[in-house]
Each structure stands twice: as structure tokens, then as C-alpha cells.
Amino acid sequence: MGDKANAHPGAAGRATAADHPASVRNVVLVGHSGSGKTTLVEALALTAGAVNRAGRVEDGGTVSDYDEIEHRQQRSVQLSLVPVEWDGIKVNLLDTPGYADFVGELRAGLRAADAALFVVSASDGVDGSTRMVWEECAAVGMPRAIVVTHLESARADYEEMTRICAEAFGGDDPDAVLPLYLPLHGPQGADGHAPVTGLIGLLSQKLFEYATGERKESEPSEDQLPGIEEARNRLIEGIIAESEDETLMDRYLGGEQVDVKTLIEDLERAVARGTFFPVVAAAPATDGARQGLGTVEVLELITRGFPTPLERRAPTVTxxxxxxxxxxLCDPNGPLVAEVVKTASDPYVGRVSLVRVFSGTLRPDETVHVSGHGLEDRGHEDHDVDERIGALSAPFGKQQRTLSHCIAGDLACVAKLSRAETGDTLSAKDDPLLMEPWQMPDPLLPLAIQAHSKPDEDKLSQGLARLVAEDPTMRLEQNQSTHQVVLWALGEAHADVALERLRSRYGVQVDVVPHKVSLRETFADRSAGRGRHVKQSGGHGQYAICEIEVEPLPGGSGIEFVDKVVGGAVPRQFIPSVEKGVRAQAARGVAAGHPLVDIRVTLLDGKAHSVDSSDAAFQTAGALALREAAADAKIHLLEPVAEVSVLVGDDYVGAVMSDLSGRRGRVLGTEQTSGGRTLIKAEVPEIEIGRYAVDLRSLSHGTARFNRSYARHEPMPPQIAERIRAEARNAS
Incomplete structure (x- = not known):
């Protein structure tokens, strides 16, 4: 694994459709923003011969030509697939965004992959969000390896970085995270920095020099061997500790020399099982060079150490x-079961779906069944339809290379699936199946929008539907209480990308407006009111008088209407009219224009006219009576309160609890969890946590997570309530 006696150029050119799952590797690249994932993908594509030395594919464009928004923002915002071929193996490289706002794209990549490359920068270290993703992978037993980048930085220290990785990722067994190579430094420059020009294979004790742009192998000098020995012995002990041969450790400690072939085989098995996590260094090729530092080693690690799709059990299918x-397991001849892991819109070919096939073989122009994913609460309808798919292709930058088929274990892009959305299952039309959906992060940042102009208003509904079809981490809400259209996003960057896509891709310009929470009103104490609606205009008049009493009820009671009229003062046929008028006025509010709730309205008395009384007149009188009762009563403004659970590292518990208190929150308790984290439970007014998704990330350096759920409405503090009433008066 990376220590072969002779390096080879790999299978140059484009990756085609795989013929057997054993010849496929699906690898997701994980790391924080700026760690060098996309640069590594380009370097691997160059080494594999998929692009030329200018970084361009044969038929135009570059491997990183993914999205116009990415070019403008200078960061990845979506999952991208780059297939390459090495040593007869098709390698599907899944490049994920490193920014926390696009964790949905990362989760999709984890679903589609069978192993993960964690890319860490030698100059930046390991951040908290990367550790959290590592733990997610550990929970499902996904094989992982670590690639250290940015070795060209003057601050880079490869040896120190491997120690940090062992500490961050090793948990109780730091010897499960060990380097396979040591850096080979070139001559020291004028600034005192000695650049890394090659790698020293610890198992083979060979030097792999990249200074010329081509990987050259040589023997170490006598004075280099002592520096290799200590790291080599530790690596051997780490590999043997994971060996299936339980006698090997005793034999090794007894002085027996273990041959390199056995060590490499044990290493590959341990990596594939997800019990050993090798560290490799990599860097892009210099100008005009074909191979970048460590790229051959990374490709060999992927093809020889990472598992095939045959070794991964498919998610639950029903x-x-x-x-x-x-x-x-991954049978190309089995029933068709595939999953849409990403949906995108192409201005020329329409909707394009990135699909992972878990069973069977997908072929172009066949009819498949599309089964929905149960995300109706986010604006994604369930699906249960048949669709004819279009062409199959493998993406490479902006190019699509036609595929004849896609077998179990492989990935492909599918055109013309107009109904399928991310997370949907594709199966045979005569044998429809459904895969258990993967966990989607809950969008917690609200963005209230409105059409910029009348033409935008006409296109807004369709544009929003397409937007949420592409991104299941985004939720679309048509709030009936506030009459706002709200996009719920994962963070500010996520929201910015959504607005940019609406504008540039779907031609819809929107304005962002302040987000409103669903406030309510209620009576603080008992009150009475009289509604008198009497009009005589020469013809048929209007006559209705009613007297009511209003009293508050416990939260969640709604509105009760009680009839206590005696003697027929209000004719029986008009009593429902009074109730209808009361309820209509309650829906409009009586103080600041918010719905009135949790009251009992008792109709006590009234008067009617044999000719001029009517349903409409008593509706008006009922509304007037409620308004008069409110004018003489103290009205509470009720605000929604959310139950909030925050999972945060112990180092930030104090800061988070202090921040919650500053938001008028009530901390209900804390609970210690694994991994040095604490779960904080609190109740916080929703008006105070509109931007909590952004603020918590800043407060915890991206390491905390939270969820929220509606608890109840409760009275708002008088000074805040008065401010909102004043704003309502000024707006009217």
C-alpha cells in the first residue's frame, strides 16, 4: 500500500462504467473549509491521467468546474463527483464542502461512499466540526484514512500534525492512527524552511522522491536509517495489534522478523475493517509536473486498502x-435499488440526479419507480410514481461522459428524472422498494422573503419548488399566522447560496424581510363588552345588540363560546352569528393584530328587531362586543417559547449557558454525554433565537449543535410587548 517496489502511472484517461463491484471504490473527502480537498481531487485526477498538466479534461473544462456560485464565492458549496481510474479500479472521488452550512452535502457524500479520506491542513490543524464527522463515521464503522496537506507552508510540521491526528482521532487507541511515511526534506532555503520533496516508506524503507514531478524510488542512505527505525517499529506494532493472526504479536516481540508482504496485507485488512487509520501526506504537482507529492500513495491506499462496495451492507430496504x-450484498443481478444522493438543475439538460446503485443494474431509457422520502414538513412531497430515465453519464467538471450502464456499487448521473428528489429511491416499476432515508440536519435559521416585483411573484412558487427539490436540508414554510414565506436554512452562507440560485438559475429576484414569530393575544382578567350595531338608512336596516363577558383560560384552551341568553333576548338563529363574529374578531386580534386565544366568551343578553336583525348584523355586533371588552381589559401579548437542547463541548458550557440566560432563557438542566460534551436543556422565547444557529456556531467555534421544538405560548414581558404594539401602531 503505497510501498510497491515499482510505481506505475495508473490507467490514464477517463473512468468508464464498472463491470463488477469489486472494481469500484467510493471515497468521500472530508475536511474543514480550506483544508485542500478540491486541490487534492485535482492532483489525484492528474496523477491518474484523467486531466492533463494544465488541469484540463480532454474535451474541455477543468475538474473543478462545478458551479458558478462556487467560483464567485471561492469555496465549495455542493457535493461533486470526480471518477478516475487507477490500477484497473474505478475510483469515485466525492468532494464535499467543508463549511458547516453545507453539512447536508457532506451527509449525502457519506451516504454514497464506502470509505472516507479526512483531509487536514498541516498549518491549520483539526477543527471541532471535523472531529464530529469522524465520530459519525466511527458510529457506522466507516473505514477512514487521513491525508495531511499544505506541507509547503512555513508553519507546516508533519510529525506534529500526525501527533495531533492521533490525539484527535485515535480516542482510547492513539496507535490506531499512525503515519505510513515520513517526509523527505529538500535543501533548506534562505528563510530556513526545508521543503518536503518526497516521502520515506516506513514498511519498505524506500525513498519516494517527487522533486522532478515524477515519482522516483531509491534506497535510503545509512545515516537516514536510524531516523526511520523508531517510527517503523511503532507502525509495525500498530499493524500487528490489528492482525487477525493472534500469534503474530508474540512472535514479533520474540524477535521474529515479519515480512513486509504480511504487514501490508494485515494493514490493508485493518484499514478496510475500519480499525486502523493510516496517515499520508499529499501536495499538488508543481508547474508542468504530472505527479504531486503523495498522490500515488493516496491512490494506492484507496485501491488496495479501502473496501469494495461488496463489503458494505445496504441501508434498510422495505x-x-x-x-x-x-x-x-451489492448484487448487479439483484432487484434494482438505487438512491438519489444529489439533485441539480442544468440549464441545458434540465434536472440531473446523482445516483448510487446499491443493488441491480441501472440502464438508460428504462422505466423505474420513484419512491418518496417522507420530508413533507420541509416542502418535499412524498413520491410514488413511475418515470422513464434518460441518459446515464459520469461527470467530470462541466462535462458529462456517457455510460452504457451503472452496476451495483457504482455511481452515475441520471438525466430527465423530473419528479425524483434527493433522498428518493429508484427501483423496478414492477417491484417498488423504499430505502431508509439518511439523517438530514434540521434547518434552524429562518429567512423571510418576498418577491421583488410582480414578474418575480409569478415565478417565485416554481423557483422555490425547484430549490427545495435540490436541497433536502432546506425547508419551505408558508406561515399562515404571519403570512410570510420562510426559507429555513442551515446558516447564513447556506441562505446566501439559496438566494443566489433563485436569482441566477431560476430568474427570481426576492427581497429579504424581517422574520416574524407567531405572536398571540389573550385577556389578563375578566371583562365585559357590549356590541351595538344599529343602522337605519331609509330602507331595510341593520339591528343587533349583544352583551358578552370574557374571561381568560389556561394556555392551549383556544376559544370557548358559551350561550347564557334567557328569555329569547337574542333569537336562537342569531346566536351562532354572534359566535362567528366573535371568532372572526379574535382571529384578527384586539390589541396588536395578533390572534386572540385562550378565552371563554359568554353571551349574556342582547336585543333583536323583528325586521332589521340579520346574520350579518349579529356577526358585526359580536365583533364590536369583543373589541369593547378588550378596550377595558389588560391584554397580554403571548410569545412562542421553544424547548432547546444544545450539545456542546465541556469547554464552552459556561459561555453557552450565559448566552441562553441573556436571551431570557430558562436552563432546565444539564446532562453529561460521551466525548467530553454536555447536553443543555432550556426554554427560550423564539423571538430571541432567530439567529441562534449562527451565534451558537460562533460561540462554540463550530463544535455545538442544537435542536428546538415548540413548547407553548406565554406572556411577553410588558416592556417588550409595548414596543411591539408601538411598532404595530406605526405600521398601520
């Missing part, structure tokens, strides 16, 4: 009516 369905 029939569309929920009955369990057992499938063979």
Missing part, C-alpha cells in the same frame, strides 16, 4: 407499504 425486504 416495500413501499413498509414490509422488510432482504437483499444480497
Amino acid at each position: 416495500t413501499v407499504d413498509g414490509k422488510p425486504r432482504e437483499l444480497k
